[in-house]
Amino acid sequence: MSPGKVLDAVDRVISFISAAFIAVMVSILFYAVVMRYVLHSPPEWSIEITRFMFVWMVFLAAALVSRDDTHLNIGLFIDWLPARFKKPFRVLNLALSLLFCGVLIYQGMKIYPKVAQATSPTFGISMGWLYLPLTVGSALMSLFIVENIVRLLLDKPRQPASGEK
Amino acid sequence: MFMLSVIGVFLLTALLGLPIYFSFGLTAAYACVVGDFPLQIIAQRMMIGMDSFVLLAIPGFVLVGDIMCLGGISKRAVDFSNSLIGQFKGGLAMVTVFTGMIMGGISGSAVADTSAVASVLVPSMEKENYPREFSASVVATAGPLGNIIPPSIPMIVYSMTAGLSLLDLFLSGYIPGTMIGVSLMIICHVLSKRRGYGPPVPYTFRWRNVWVAFRGAALALFTPILIVGGIVTGAFTPTESAMIGVFYCLFIALFVYKEMTWAQLPKMLLESAKTTAKLVIIIASAAVFSYISINEGVPEMFEKFMLSVSDNKYVILMLLNVILLLLGCLIDILVGIIIIVPVLIPLGESLGIDPLHMAMIFVMNMSIGLLTPPVGYCLYVSASIAKVPMEKVTRFSVPLVITMIGILVLITFFPTFTTFVPNLFH
Amino acid sequence: AKTIRVATVALPETTIYQGLEKWQKVLKEQSKGKLEIKILGRAVMGGDREMIEGCRLNTLDAAVISGSVLATIIPQYFMVAMPYFFNDHKEANAYLDGAPGQKLLGMLNEKDIVGLGWSTWSFRGIWNNVRPITKPEDMQGLKIRTLETPMDMSIVTYMGGISTPMAWSECLLGLRQGTVDGIATTYGLGYALKLYELAKFASQTKHYYEPAPLIMSKKLFDEFTPEEQKIIRKSAAEAMQWTRMEQMKVDEASQKLLEGKGTKVNSLTPEAFNAFREKTKPVYEQFRAKIGPEFMDESTAFVKAFREKK
Ligand code: NA
Numbered sequence: 010m011s012p013g014k015v016l017d018a019v020d021r022v023i024s025f026i027s028a029a030f031i032a033v034m035v036s037i038l039f040y041a042v043v044m045r046y047v048l049h050s051p052p053e054w055s056i057e058i059t060r061f062m063f064v065w066m067v068f069l070a071a072a073l074v075s076r077d078d079t080h081l082n083i084g085l086f087i088d089w090l091p092a093r094f095k096k097p098f099r100v101l102n103l104a105l106s107l108l109f110c111g112v113l114i115y116q117g118m119k120i121y122p123k124v125a126q127a128t129s130p131t132f133g134i135s136m137g138w139l140y141l142p143l144t145v146g147s148a149l150m151s152l153f154i155v156e157n158i159v160r161l162l163l164d165k166p167r168q169p170a171s172g173e174k
Numbered sequence: 175m176f177m178l179s180v181i182g183v184f185l186l187t188a189l190l191g192l193p194i195y196f197s198f199g200l201t202a203a204y205a206c207v208v209g210d211f212p213l214q215i216i217a218q219r220m221m222i223g224m225d226s227f228v229l230l231a232i233p234g235f236v237l238v239g240d241i242m243c244l245g246g247i248s249k250r251a252v253d254f255s256n257s258l259i260g261q262f263k264g265g266l267a268m269v270t271v272f273t274g275m276i277m278g279g280i281s282g283s284a285v286a287d288t289s290a291v292a293s294v295l296v297p298s299m300e301k302e303n304y305p306r307e308f309s310a311s312v313v314a315t316a317g318p319l320g321n322i323i324p325p326s327i328p329m330i331v332y333s334m335t336a337g338l339s340l341l342d343l344f345l346s347g348y349i350p351g352t353m354i355g356v357s358l359m360i361i362c363h364v365l366s367k368r369r370g371y372g373p374p375v376p377y378t379f380r381w382r383n384v385w386v387a388f389r390g391a392a393l394a395l396f397t398p399i400l401i402v403g404g405i406v407t408g409a410f411t412p413t414e415s416a417m418i419g420v421f422y423c424l425f426i427a428l429f430v431y432k433e434m435t436w437a438q439l440p441k442m443l444l445e446s447a448k449t450t451a452k453l454v455i456i457i458a459s460a461a462v463f464s465y466i467s468i469n470e471g472v473p474e475m476f477e478k479f480m481l482s483v484s485d486n487k488y489v490i491l492m493l494l495n496v497i498l499l500l501l502g503c504l505i506d507i508l509v510g511i512i513i514i515v516p517v518l519i520p521l522g523e524s525l526g527i528d529p530l531h532m533a534m535i536f537v538m539n540m541s542i543g544l545l546t547p548p549v550g551y552c553l554y555v556s557a558s559i560a561k562v563p564m565e566k567v568t569r570f571s572v573p574l575v576i577t578m579i580g581i582l583v584l585i586t587f588f589p590t591f592t593t594f595v596p597n598l599f600h
Numbered sequence: 601a602k603t604i605r606v607a608t609v610a611l612p613e614t615t616i617y618q619g620l621e622k623w624q625k626v627l628k629e630q631s632k633g634k635l636e637i638k639i640l641g642r643a644v645m646g647g648d649r650e651m652i653e654g655c656r657l658n659t660l661d662a663a664v665i666s667g668s669v670l671a672t673i674i675p676q677y678f679m680v681a682m683p684y685f686f687n688d689h690k691e692a693n694a695y696l697d698g699a700p701g702q703k704l705l706g707m708l709n710e711k712d713i714v715g716l717g718w719s720t721w722s723f724r725g726i727w728n729n730v731r732p733i734t735k736p737e738d739m740q741g742l743k744i745r746t747l748e749t750p751m752d753m754s755i756v757t758y759m760g761g762i763s764t765p766m767a768w769s770e771c772l773l774g775l776r777q778g779t780v781d782g783i784a785t786t787y788g789l790g791y792a793l794k795l796y797e798l799a800k801f802a803s804q805t806k807h808y809y810e811p812a813p814l815i816m817s818k819k820l821f822d823e824f825t826p827e828e829q830k831i832i833r834k835s836a837a838e839a840m841q842w843t844r845m846e847q848m849k850v851d852e853a854s855q856k857l858l859e860g861k862g863t864k865v866n867s868l869t870p871e872a873f874n875a876f877r878e879k880t881k882p883v884y885e886q887f888r889a890k891i892g893p894e895f896m897d898e899s900t901a902f903v904k905a906f907r908e909k910k
């Protein structure tokens with residue numbers, strides 16, 4: 010399998026998880042309202058489970074946004090640049106982004122052992138599960154940023170998957 | 175001095191075109207290294223910045239916006255608006271604003287509103303002889319309306335940051351939102367009349383048409399009542415209201431209007447995940463920045479500075495308007511809430527400004543910023559949907575922006591416009 | 601001067617915040633201006649869990665937090681928030697100043713934090729809009745907002761109500777709009793939060809006591825000279841004790857203050873107090889293994905001995 014194919018597969022898995030998490034979160038909170046308002050027996054687990062899913066969803070989907078390269082930015086200056094400067098600038102930007110991902114991966118791992126000692130209020134599971142997406146998401150993000158740098162240098166833009174804008 | 179260099183690093187990296195997320199992140203890393211904070215702060219504060227139950231409403235309201243757009247809800251809102259006010263000169267431009275108000279009452283996201291309104295109305299306006307740049311600029315104003323008329327994602331983040339009641343914040347938006355909507359409609363009417371936009375033969379108004387359009391749109395028009403009414407009656411909390419909105423809109427779109435299919439759902443969910451991630455990851459990294467600014471005593475410094483200029487409440491508020499309008503040109507509203515609102519709170523307290531009034535002034539200023547380059551997402555979205563250069567749209571949007579600033583001044587001097595509705599429900 | 605940044609979720613009107621101001625003053629005096637306190641109130645540094653974590657990671661200097669939240673890292677802390685464990689402030693103070701309380705503070709060392717003293721959020725009561733709670737039957741059918749922790753939920757359930765977990769950010773609005781019938785929080789805090797605007801009835805159910813330890817990052821603490829450490833410990837313990845004494849007065853005064861605002865206040869008769877105590881006994885069994893039978897027995901024995909001595 011080519012590296013591109015592997016990345017596509019990773020992309021599909023993360024996409025599935027993010028979309029599924031959104032659907033499940035929305036449904037759980039809807040269920041909680043029904044249970045409380047109609048049946049007067051609210052579930053005790055809805056807050057904690059949705060909180061954990063939310064954080065995972067944000068970091069996983071943020072990695073996808075990095076692959077699409079559609080994070081919000083101020084594009085004005087780079088739009089005005091003459092064409093021949095654009096590519097080096099883009100590479101510089103991606104490299105700086107990668108630098109920050111590196112900081113997060115390292116710091117995320119550094120605080121992990123301590124935060125993982127604490128337990129969550131409802132289920133009593135390790136709070137590490139809340140912090141893990143910081144490292145995992147940033148690692149995935151780096152992976153996609155590296156892909157974008159390589160594609161930019163090789164002049165091989167990603168073929169948009171069917172149905173994508 | 176230290177804080178100035180921190181802000182300098184942020185501006186430099188942001189203007190280089192680095193995504194705001196990374197730009198905040200690197201700035202925070204710089205601040206930690208130079209200011210002798212442990213770098214762990216970045217990881218920990220980011221998690222704290224995003225681990226808030228209130229933020230869960232964001233994917234909900236983003237989804238509501240998407241469903242509205244695909245599910246035929248926006249189209250019906252347009253038909254209904256058109257049947258009511260289409261007969262005036264510049265009718266379709268006014269319809270655009272009015273639709274923006276209706277959609278603003280359903281969705282929580284300015285950008286979603288803008289794209290929903292743009293995709294339906296820009297083509298129709300072109301057919302009726304409106305220049306595309308004008309259409310795009312009118313459509314872009316739907317965005318700020320979406321922020322001010324509840325529900326609203328910026329208000330959600332504001333309530334989280336300032337610890338205000340979200341219901342009160344929501345309710346405070348009705349009068350200012352209506353004031354903006356009505357005055358924009360008037361300005362659209364005047365401009366179209368003077369410049370001769372619109373169809374040569376205007377529509378005729380018929381009650382029958384209004385009734386037919388209303389019947390078609392009634393279920394959609396009920397959405398805002400459901401969302402805000404549910405919070406007011408205590409059936410659910412603001413965060414939950416977003417989920418109720420999703421299920422309700424999904425139900426209409428799938429089973430009543432039948433313009434959406436189950437097959438479209440997965441992609442919609444994925445898009446909403448991505449949109450949410452884009453917003454929340456910035457909120458998280460801005461929280462690191464905010465932490466450093468609070469630690470460095472920036473809120474107190476700002477308060478001292480403002481009070482040294484004047485001790486008159488209204489002089490300070492007008493000065494604040496100028497500062498916020500300028501900042502609104504540069505930074506996005508959500509980022510602004512995270513990093514600027516903590517700075518404003520002590521000032522507002524020592525001047526005795528109602529926190530809701532302060533919130534409205536803030537949200538209006540920053541929403542106007544959505545219509546001004548270089549960071550004007552609504553302008554950007556509507557220009558790209560209308561396929562016209564942003565510079566041209568900017569020129570056409572000048573009278574609209576001036577109108578909004580006029581309303582902003584009114585709101586600034588008369589707090590009751592903001593506080594009247596929330597007080598009704600106390 | 602070295603500045604210690606101490607965070608809390610408390611508002612300036614609360615006793616805890618005033619206790620920190622007291623510490624500010626005392627520390628400055630005792631250190632002759634060499635040590636200073638900067639108070640970061642209103643949860644600008646995050647909630648209890650985040651502040652604990654911040655102190656452990658040394659990203660925050662110090663914080664006053666809710667004792668029961670420390671149970672997420674040290675399960676023995678569940679003990680202080682067991683239902684109907686203390687009769688009154690006197691018992692609670694004896695416990696916190698006595699061997700078990702000092703033991704609890706000592707346990708923090710292993711988790712990279714230093715416990716400097718105990719202040720308090722006081723006893724919990726129930727604020728609601730349906731009826732005064734005078735006996736277990738009054739709890740029937742009331743939706744009471746609780747934390748999403750099994751302990752908080754169990755207590756309200758055994759008391760007879762419907763425990764309804766809700767995020768703090770949403771619960772005041774929830775009480776106002778009737779999403780929940782009531783919320784469980786403390787007396788002094790209730791006044792500072794203007795709960796009298798939201799709830800018709802304030803019942804002093806005293807179903808558990810919430811101490812508020814002052815904690816500091818151990819890494820930071822170790823950076824001070826032994827002399828400075830002594831001053832910090834001494835001044836902190838002094839200020840936190842002052843807070844507990846002050847809170848007792850606030851609790852007494854709050855009945856009048858609240859009734860002046862139109863909220864009906866009631867406390868439990870000894871019979872009702874004991875009825876609730878009996879009903880919530882199963883919570884002790886539920887948490888016995890988690891807390892550790894040894895520490896639980898030691899704690900109950902301590903309180904029993906204190907009661908008998910009187
Ligand atoms: Na809205």
Ligand code: NA
Pocket residue numbers: 502503504505542543544545546547548549550551
């Ligand atoms: Na702008």
